Amino acid sequence: MRIPLDRDGDEPLFRQIERWLRDDIVTGGLPPSTRLPSSRALADDLGVSRITVANAYAELDRDGLITSREGSGTFVAAPVAVLPHVPVSDGQSWPLWQREIRGSAVEDIAPSRHPHPDLIAFTGVGDPRMFPVNEFGRTIKEVLARDGTGALEYGAFDHGYGPLRETVVQLLASQGIHTDARQVMITSGSQQAIALTCQALLKPGDTVLVEQPTYNLALDLFREMGLAIVGVPVDEHGMRVELVEDLLQQHHPRLIYTIPNFQNPTGASLSTARRRRLLSLAARYNVAILEDDFVGDLRYEGRALPAIKALDHVGQVIYVGTFSKLLMPGLRVGFLVADGPILEGVGVLKQVHDLTTSPLMQRVIDRYVTVGRYQTHLRRTTRAYRARRDAMHNAVREFLPSATVAPSHGGLFTWLHLPGPVSTKTLVSHALDEGVDFAPGHRFFANPTDGEHFLRLNFATRTPDEILQGIQRLGLAVDRALEQRPGS
Numbered sequence: 156m157r158i159p160l161d162r163d164g165d166e167p168l169f170r171q172i173e174r175w176l177r178d179d180i181v182t183g184g185l186p187p188s189t190r191l192p193s194s195r196a197l198a199d200d201l202g203v204s205r206i207t208v209a210n211a212y213a214e215l216d217r218d219g220l221i222t223s224r225e226g227s228g229t230f231v232a233a234p235v236a237v238l239p240h241v242p243v244s245d246g247q248s249w250p251l252w253q254r255e256i257r258g259s260a261v262e263d264i265a266p267s268r269h270p271h272p273d274l275i276a277f278t279g280v281g282d283p284r285m286f287p288v289n290e291f292g293r294t295i296k297e298v299l300a301r302d303g304t305g306a307l308e309y310g311a312f313d314h315g316y317g318p319l320r321e322t323v324v325q326l327l328a329s330q331g332i333h334t335d336a337r338q339v340m341i342t343s344g345s346q347q348a349i350a351l352t353c354q355a356l357l358k359p360g361d362t363v364l365v366e367q368p369t370y371n372l373a374l375d376l377f378r379e380m381g382l383a384i385v386g387v388p389v390d391e392h393g394m395r396v397e398l399v400e401d402l403l404q405q406h407h408p409r410l411i412y413t414i415p416n417f418q419n420p421t422g423a424s425l426s427t428a429r430r431r432r433l434l435s436l437a438a439r440y441n442v443a444i445l446e447d448d449f450v451g452d453l454r455y456e457g458r459a460l461p462a463i464k465a466l467d468h469v470g471q472v473i474y475v476g477t478f479s480k481l482l483m484p485g486l487r488v489g490f491l492v493a494d495g496p497i498l499e500g501v502g503v504l505k506q507v508h509d510l511t512t513s514p515l516m517q518r519v520i521d522r523y524v525t526v527g528r529y530q531t532h533l534r535r536t537t538r539a540y541r542a543r544r545d546a547m548h549n550a551v552r553e554f555l556p557s558a559t560v561a562p563s564h565g566g567l568f569t570w571l572h573l574p575g576p577v578s579t580k581t582l583v584s585h586a587l588d589e590g591v592d593f594a595p596g597h598r599f600f601a602n603p604t605d606g607e608h609f610l611r612l613n614f615a616t617r618t619p620d621e622i623l624q625g626i627q628r629l630g631l632a633v634d635r636a637l638e639q640r641p642g643s
């Protein structure tokens with residue numbers, strides 16, 4: 156065997172032999188099962204000591220590249236076999252513990268099984284075509300150049316990246332919330348903030364008071380946690396707080412979950428008077444308020460209303476916000492503001508759930524905001540979404556004249572009431588056939604038999620032209636659903 160050796164170089168001879176053999180094995184020059192010379196024979200061949208060859212073989216053996224068989228010599232090992240994929244189970248033969256796992260309460264919101272070549276979906280969050288991809292890429296590079304591996308370590312397991320918490324304090328000041336970075340915790344999206352708050356505060360069987368309708372995945376979360384859900388109807392000024400006191404007396408909830416700005420799904424905002432009244436009721440009946448401000452900054456007209464947290468001087472309110480809607484949902488960065496022991500309670504749960512929210516993303520968002528890119532993006536987005544909201548309202552007036560549109564001055568959604576016999580649950584499949592998708596109303600009600608004559612349209616994801624076309628299609632879908640009603 157000829158192995159060129161550099162006898163005057165720095166690399167030990169056994170390493171050179173090992174490297175040469177390793178390259179040959181890995182590239183197939185020495186195929187599996189090839190018999191290698193004995194260490195004595197190779198040592199004689201190369202003019203080195205036997206121990207040098209033995210050391211080289213030992214390294215290759217340790218890495219599984221060669222094997223020695225007692226009495227027959229040393230061979231190139233077979234590569235690790237790549238096993239063909241065999242499905243783990245046909246579903247019938249899962250272990251018992253697998254079969255006992257109860258199905259998820261989360262409704263299947265997978266993409267349609269009726270693919271339309273150019274489906275106009277009024278679902279989702281923001282318009283990915285407006286995501287600031289290049290600017291964000293530049294910000295990631297800047298952060299990595301500035302912080303190096305520091306951006307890629309866990310960081311301290313406290314309540315998040317300090318500078319981002321300071322930045323959140325600045326952003327919140329514009330909502331009238333005067334807080335301190337010590338009261339701010341960064342979370343993996345506001346969904347995590349909601350889930351951890353519930354976990355810290357509630358146990359199965361406890362009651363939560365919610366707006367009716369409300370954010371479907373909050374409802375799913377409450378159901379998963381075994382909570383009893385009591386709904387308070389919503390009108391154009393948000394939750395009908397005048398009904399709350401009776402419900403507090405009747406159901407003794409431990410938490411009130413509210414989305415006071417541009418509520419999901421109705422778009423309604425809770426009036427300032429109702430915010431004050433809700434806070435005082437919560438204080439009187441010793442109930443926590445979870446204020447979910449998921450799109451508070453996306454205001455198209457009028458003045459911002461004070462956050463309930465801004466009116467709270469005793470630690471009654473847990474406020475959650477997110478960078479998902481104004482920036483991008485895939486960042487998975489949100490935040491929670493709370494005073495008192497609840498903050499520590501949530502902090503401990505946060506740590507055992509996911510250790511920390513991505514330290515890289517926290518730094519990148521912080522830089523994106525502090526260099527002013529966020530504010531520019533917010534202005535651009537607000538302008539575009541306002542035009543889309545208007546286009547949606549106009550298109551509904553033109554193509555769905557019987558529908559009632561809930562007024563909204565910000566956010567992402569148009570909430571429609573469709574009077575008449577058509578259920579929006581059945582309308583979905585007609586709409587998909589026509590090439591338009593929406594969220595049917597029942598998803599947003601604690602009792603899914605409610606809401607069948609409502610639907611939610613996300614106007615933010617589509618251009619005005621697409622909105623016009625999509626609502627025209629929805630009008631056709633309603634006609635078709637009416638024609639195909641049994642007995643019509």
Ligand SMILES: Cc1ncc(COP(=O)(O)O)c(C=O)c1O
Pocket residue numbers: 280343344345346347370414419447449476477478479484487488489
């Ligand atoms: C009202 C509301 N709150 C919270 C969330 C959760 O958002 P994220 O976890 O992305 O911050 C959503 C998402 O759609 C929402 O609509």
